[in-house]
Amino acid sequence: MKLKEDMSPLLLQVFRSVVWVYSVITFLPWYLLSGASGNQARAKRVKARAINGNPAGPYRAVNSQLKLASLLHEGVDTLDKVFEYAVVHFPERDCLGTRELLSEEDEIQPNGKVFKKVILGDYNWLSYQDTFHLAQRFGSGLAALGQKPLCNIAIFCETRAEWVIAAQACFMYNFPLVTLYSTLGGSAIAHGLNETEVTHIVTSKDLLQSRLKAILLEVPRLKHIIVVDTKPTSWPDLPRGIMVHNMAAVQELGSKPENIMVSRRQPVPSDIAVIMYTSGSTGIPKGVMISHSNIIAGITGMAERIPNLDENDTYIGYLPLAHVLELSAELVCVSHGCRIGYSSPQTLADQSSKIKKGSKGDTSVLKPTLMAAVPEIMDRIYKNVMTKVEEMSSVQKTLFVLAYNYKMEQISKGYTTPLCDRLVFRKVRSLLGGNTRVLLSGGAPLSAATQRFMNICFCCPVGQGYGLTETCGAGTISEMSDYSTGRVGAPLVCSEIMLKDWEEGGYFSTDKPNPRGEILIGGPNVTMGYYKNEQKNREDFFEDKNGQRWFCTGDIGEFHPDGCLKIIDRKKDLVKLQAGEYVSLGKVEAVLKNCPLIDNICAYANSDESYVIGFVVPNQKQLTALAGQKGIRGSWEEICNHAEMEKEVLRIITDAAISGKLERFEIPKKICLSAEPWTPETGLVTDAFKLKRKELKTHYQDDIERMYGGK
Incomplete structure (x- = not known):
């Protein structure tokens, strides 16, 4: 994602010239002193390999090829x-x-x-x-x-x-x-x-x-x-x-x-x-x-x-401790003597909903060095900051955009930008206290745009992880030196991963250039199974000939040559349309969630129909502004229910879908705007803000029938 500049060409050229001169003068001493070459080598090295040479795996981290790790400290086994x-x-x-x-x-x-x-x-x-x-x-x-x-x-x-x-x-x-x-x-x-x-x-x-x-x-x-x-x-x-x-x-x-x-x-x-x-x-x-x-x-x-990681770190705890991501993160901190300060989504930052204007949110007081977040929260931060950027003066906006694009180019090469961080991004970084050195993302896929934004504006790596409750939240985490986006990293030292062919979806371990298939996670972190549910245990878990437990995730992934995994689909999200095309609902949602007008979206398709539809929670500020431009007045509910607004949002979504390279049959043909945000309290999303498709379908059944012509 490259941001657009808004300033006179002459002034732009002056800024670019200053940046170029600064880069030339400082590059060599900085390169020699900062260890950038080492960072580049770490980012590019092979991180995991198939232990038997089979493209289906199992894949293990390069430092656990002989044995999977199971103990943090010697003798500490409970x-x-x-x-x-x-x-x-x-x-x-x-x-x-x-x-x-x-x-x-x-x-x-x-x-x-x-x-x-x-x-x-x-x-x-x-x-x-x-x-x-x-x-x-x-x-x-x-x-x-x-x-x-x-x-x-x-x-x-x-x-x-x-x-x-x-x-x-x-x-x-x-x-x-x-x-x-x-x-x-x-x-x-x-x-x-x-x-x-x-x-x-x-x-x-x-x-x-x-x-x-x-x-x-x-x-x-x-x-x-x-x-x-x-x-x-x-x-x-x-x-x-x-x-x-x-x-x-x-x-x-x-x-x-x-x-x-x-x-x-x-x-x-x-x-x-x-x-x-x-x-x-x-x-x-x-x-x-x-x-x-x-x-x-x-x-x-x-x-x-x-x-x-050591006792000098401070972690901020605010996600549900009943979620495996938060419980595991806090136990990691306890095992290393870190301090854990408690917060909530309503008091996290100075601008949070329960913090009285003019007083301090929890991050400003605690100044954490470590933080875990679900993509929904990071998406919200990203959209709020970018909305404020749009409201800046022409000069301020151009300075921000120049710095943003310059830093994006630098970190893609493995370089840091201390001057930009200090002069331009310090204020954004202060939203999370100013000391954050590692952000861990889990619970759902994180969009490339949001991940890059967090890398740039919060001046710290984002470790995107992949795991499930059934694997103790552990599976993969990207290394902090790896600034690529859209991937979840290599298997952890406690896990190994295999790819199982899924014929119906057209995913095979023999696919070129990268092997693809359903992700199976094995290792000592794979849990004992479901409580009092033997049938589901037989469906989702199995033991291999060596007695190791495996879990069948239902997610589809591909391994890249450096041993990093990318999640590309989900079995349950795949719908076959009337004409035989397969649509990945998760893929459609991931592309369209980057649209500033959308806070949340659920794509839906009926196999008896020939097109995709969608339920959209619009961004209130953006949609209200759009309604004002169109001369549409009324309450928030009236704006969302207005046919003209539905039509206009669909046009913008279609443009975003085309820019995101969705196929024609993947682009929603009709949408419904929801004035009601989807929160765990509504029962329409999980506590990790994953969509509950069954509940959403029931909730919007009348709209589904309307969008499919009464069928």
Whole structure:
């Protein structure tokens, strides 16, 4: 993506001349001192190979050709030992940080809606030793309340320090931890709690009131609710027999001499550590059984891809801890003594929705060096910044664009641009605190435009990863020296990957120039399977003749000559049109999401029809401006429902599709504009913001019939 310049030709030539002279004068000393040649060599080297020369694989990282890695530290083979290792090596260092709430107020918007705004203070920190003692007391208190080793316990809570304290207590006392997304619907929550037969659940005051309370009668085994924050004096209307405790009281119970370390049964590597319920893009959520050894293998692979990871790093935690990406990232940090400061999507930056204007968001205060993000959040940052660039004066915009294009050219050669970073991109970089040195992207494909934007404007590498809950989030992560886009890197040192021919889709390991096929991931990070679902286990998992477990992902990939993987399709996203053409819905969406007018899009095709249609969540600022140009007035809903706006947006989408080189039959012929954003709370996307196609189809059924002429 090259940005367009907007300035007089003479002035442009002057700027270009200055940049050229600067580059010539500084290149040689900079090249010799910066180690650029080494960076280039690392970026271009072969990173993985097929261990038997077969184009189908299995492919392994070059530094794990003989044996896959499974341990981060010698002898540390269960998660309780991971934390004990950290406490021994980093006892007094900051571990978990929470910002102090100074004030909270309601702010009335022009449309009458009320937004809650907060002013937050500094971070208050628990040391590794403090955290260990709190977890130990909490585990002991749970045991005193009747929680037994190897019996499941649930956590249904927002991402916060107490989540990690509760989890570490469960790892320590060998209570398998059932994790549930805080945005799951009532029936899905009840299904997970009943299937795992939990009697104890850890939750928050807000979630107990807003979600859990309504389904308690559907979960008859539940006896104890532990609320992580201060408990109200009474909980009216709770079913008889359910006891509510707060976390501090349970820790106090656990600190009594008669209860300390009572009934502690230390886990072994093969014991279940977590039963993680996926948010599920289809059907009811499935519980994935993850052993201690699975998670440790996964975090071993992830840690190897993060250069110079140590106790001086600060990580910002805000994604759901019930998601394997966030849990694994935080465990990687704990294993290396990093500090973890907690945030939320609503308080992340100065401009976030809950931060009162003029006060500081979490990144400005914490200044993290490490951050994980799903593409949806990075896409949002990208579009917001580029919208502000469009609003700049002609001179400012041209300076930004010149610097952007200059840096894009330099990093594609493996070079850095310290002067540009300092003079032009410092303000954008400060949106994430100004110290970010590694961004990890996972959960869904990241567009090339967004990845390049993050590389350029935030002045740090983006490690794009690929993994699933079923593989502990581990599969591949691109190396930090590799600035190519659209790829997810080489297999991690804990994993190996094979490609399986998919005849129906036309993907084969013998394809030229690159072998292609369904991605199968094998290694010690591949989980134990789905809880109480043998049929699905037989479909998705298998063991080879050496006893190694493999997972069939359903994703289609291709291996490049340097051993890096690119995701090119998904089996479930492939639809055959009436005339026999195959359309990859994910490919259509990936191309069109780069259009500034689109916040989100779901492509849809019926096999009985000859064309693709789409549901579009438009960018409110862009669409409102477009409506003004067309003389269309009204509320946001009226603008979205206006036939003329539908027609105009379709025209712009079609142009974007042609620019993105989509085939004629892949371009949506009709669209529906949605005034309602898709969030996990609406049930139309997962917590990782993946589309729930089944729910979207049901939600827009009337529009589908309209766009297909009433069929």
